[in-house]
Amino acid sequence: MSTTSTKTEKVARAAGVRAATGSAGPGRGRKQGSKRGSMGVQNFAGWLFSTPFLVLFTVFMAFPIVATLLMSFTDFGLRNVTHPLEANFIGFENYTKLFSDEKFLKALFNTAYFVVIGVPLTILLGLVVAVLLNNGIDRARTFFRVGFYAPVVTSIVAVAVVWRFVLDPSDGLIAGLFSEVGLTAPDFLGDEKLAMPSLIAMAVWRNLGTVMVLFIAGLQAIPTEVREAAKLDGAGMWQEFRAITVPLLRPTLLYATVITTIGYLNVFEEPFVMTQGGPSDSTLTVSLDMYREGFNFFHMGYASAMAYVLFVVIMGITVLQLRLLKDNTK
Amino acid sequence: MKKRLVYVLLSVGLLVMSAPFLWMALSAFKTSSELTASPPVWIPTEWTLDNFSALLDKLDLPLYFMNSVIVAVLVTVSNLVFCSMLGYALAKLNFAGKNKIFGLVLGALMVPGNLMLLPLFVLMSKLQLIDSYAALVLPFAAGAFGVFLMRQFMQSIPDELLEAARMDGAGEWYIFWRIVMPLVKPALATLSIFTFLGSWNNFVWPLIATNDPDKYTLPVALATFATDPNKSGGSNGMLMAGSFLIVLPVLIVFAVLQRHFTQGIATAGMK
Numbered sequence: 148m149s150t151t152s153t154k155t156e157k158v159a160r161a162a163g164v165r166a167a168t169g170s171a172g173p174g175r176g177r178k179q180g181s182k183r184g185s186m187g188v189q190n191f192a193g194w195l196f197s198t199p200f201l202v203l204f205t206v207f208m209a210f211p212i213v214a215t216l217l218m219s220f221t222d223f224g225l226r227n228v229t230h231p232l233e234a235n236f237i238g239f240e241n242y243t244k245l246f247s248d249e250k251f252l253k254a255l256f257n258t259a260y261f262v263v264i265g266v267p268l269t270i271l272l273g274l275v276v277a278v279l280l281n282n283g284i285d286r287a288r289t290f291f292r293v294g295f296y297a298p299v300v301t302s303i304v305a306v307a308v309v310w311r312f313v314l315d316p317s318d319g320l321i322a323g324l325f326s327e328v329g330l331t332a333p334d335f336l337g338d339e340k341l342a343m344p345s346l347i348a349m350a351v352w353r354n355l356g357t358v359m360v361l362f363i364a365g366l367q368a369i370p371t372e373v374r375e376a377a378k379l380d381g382a383g384m385w386q387e388f389r390a391i392t393v394p395l396l397r398p399t400l401l402y403a404t405v406i407t408t409i410g411y412l413n414v415f416e417e418p419f420v421m422t423q424g425g426p427s428d429s430t431l432t433v434s435l436d437m438y439r440e441g442f443n444f445f446h447m448g449y450a451s452a453m454a455y456v457l458f459v460v461i462m463g464i465t466v467l468q469l470r471l472l473k474d475n476t477k
Numbered sequence: 478m479k480k481r482l483v484y485v486l487l488s489v490g491l492l493v494m495s496a497p498f499l500w501m502a503l504s505a506f507k508t509s510s511e512l513t514a515s516p517p518v519w520i521p522t523e524w525t526l527d528n529f530s531a532l533l534d535k536l537d538l539p540l541y542f543m544n545s546v547i548v549a550v551l552v553t554v555s556n557l558v559f560c561s562m563l564g565y566a567l568a569k570l571n572f573a574g575k576n577k578i579f580g581l582v583l584g585a586l587m588v589p590g591n592l593m594l595l596p597l598f599v600l601m602s603k604l605q606l607i608d609s610y611a612a613l614v615l616p617f618a619a620g621a622f623g624v625f626l627m628r629q630f631m632q633s634i635p636d637e638l639l640e641a642a643r644m645d646g647a648g649e650w651y652i653f654w655r656i657v658m659p660l661v662k663p664a665l666a667t668l669s670i671f672t673f674l675g676s677w678n679n680f681v682w683p684l685i686a687t688n689d690p691d692k693y694t695l696p697v698a699l700a701t702f703a704t705d706p707n708k709s710g711g712s713n714g715m716l717m718a719g720s721f722l723i724v725l726p727v728l729i730v731f732a733v734l735q736r737h738f739t740q741g742i743a744t745a746g747m748k
Binding site for chain 1: 559
């Protein structure tokens with residue numbers, strides 16, 4: 148983030164300088180503008196070009212963000228969908244209720260479980276594939292990259308439906324593999340202990356490609372001279388990886404970790420389509436709980452409080468990750 | 478030797494990655510007895526289209542396909558225009574408040590979509606837009622990711638070029654449409670693909686914003702069908718056929734245009 152903003156400032160400054168020198172020349176054809184005239188034109192144009200986005204942003208993002216916060220302090224229910232202003236202010240009641248709601252605490256735990264196991268697995272496997280693709284493979288690189296990235300672009304619903312079938316204990320693909328070696332496959336999605344790991348496996352399968360592409364871009368940005376210098380100094384493959392690849396990949400690692408974590412904290416589609424949160428709420432995630440409270444039971448004030456708790460958790464973890472991983476570079 | 482090991486590892490990985498797709502594609506063409514056979518049958522002995530015809534009898538797929546296409550096209554076009562406009566302003570224009578707007582865009586990138594769902598639903602209900610294309614399109618008509626992507630690409634256009642045009646008396650609107658947009662065609666291609674697929678695969682909002690089955694998009698129709706045993710009758714064959722029909726066009730488009738994907742992800746990631 149900080150590198151981005153300094154870059155922006157630099158660019159802005161550079162653009163400012165150029166704009167000033169530009170208009171100090173023969174002047175603008177239309178207006179024969181002075182310095183101020185050119186700035187005025189750019190000011191006007193800048194806002195004009197920003198307006199459509201800003202209008203959409205205000206109505207469909209800023210307003211809902213604020214509205215969710217306000218709703219979380221009310222008893223917003225089904226009748227308030229047509230009469231929003233008649234919802235009653237109830238202070239922090241939704242929030243206090245949340246933290247004694249065992250279902251929500253379970254959802255919070257399940258989400259944490261999903262993130263804590265899923266994120267490192269996704270990052271690690273994505274990195275391994277990227278490093279493999281970057282070392283020694285030339286001709287088939289595109290082919291492999293397409294193969295590993297394909298799950299990312301496909302509809303999560305279709306993919307979840309397929310996985311439900313793959314994991315089916317009686318006629319699924321995995322059951323088939325088990326029976327080939329004379330074993331009986333467990334009921335992955337029907338077993339409280341196995342349901343969440345199954346969803347994590349699917350998420351890793353699906354998101355590994357994104358991380359891989361990021362790491363490939365990061366690896367290719369490392370100058371070959373640096374690698375060659377290390378080799379000349381007698382560094383082995385592992386030493387080169389530790390001393391050169393890992394430190395230089397840190398910005399990519401940071402970005403990949405942050406976006407994967409945010410995505411996994413919001414996990415919704417996988418449990419919605421595959422398990423509906425079951426068995427016995429073992430795959431109920433915060434987003435799924437929020438969806439149900441809000442749109443099945445219309446406890447919208449309560450669901451808004453959930454959304455904000457999740458948002459605060461996401462912001463907190465993102466800031467923490469940015470700080471932790473940045474400090475390491477020093 | 479080392480190269481061979483890398484190839485072996487990658488091939489095993491690729492097989493694991495593509496197994497669910499292969500299983501889906503093969504199962505879509507199996508007869509019902511082969512679908513439920515134990516031990517499972519891998520390759521159908523008798524290829525059949527029964528699953529597809531049964532699915533088409535139960536689900537009006539052409540309708541959902543059209544809904545998905547209409548929504549995705551509208552979302553894509555509006556993103557191309559609006560994100561490019563702001564991207565141009567942020568990359569090439571100097572104006573008061575510019576840094577604040579860029580901060581807003583970066584902030585918007587980080588806000589989870591789930592946070593907006595509840596009030597958006599209330600808003601759309603109040604506007605009586607539930608079950609309309611407007612409800613499906615408007616919240617996605619301009620995304621922060623698109624602005625960010627376009628800004629990154631537009632920054633590489635030399636300022637001297639734009640200055641020359643300005644000196645020749647070109648207005649900003651003309652410069653934007655006639656000079657900048659043609660120069661960023663690859664970026665526009667990348668953004669179109671991302672936005673189109675994002676919309677094509679979008680699930681949560683269309684699920685909330687539609688009650689009338691006639692307005693369902695493909696993923697909503699499939700999910701509703703898959704999670705309701707009364708409708709699907711637990712037929713995996715039909716579900717595999719449905720998944721196959723949703724996934725196949727996407728995979729083909731992706732395989733052809735994959736360069737744009739990786740470019741887009743990499744650009745967004747490098748900052």
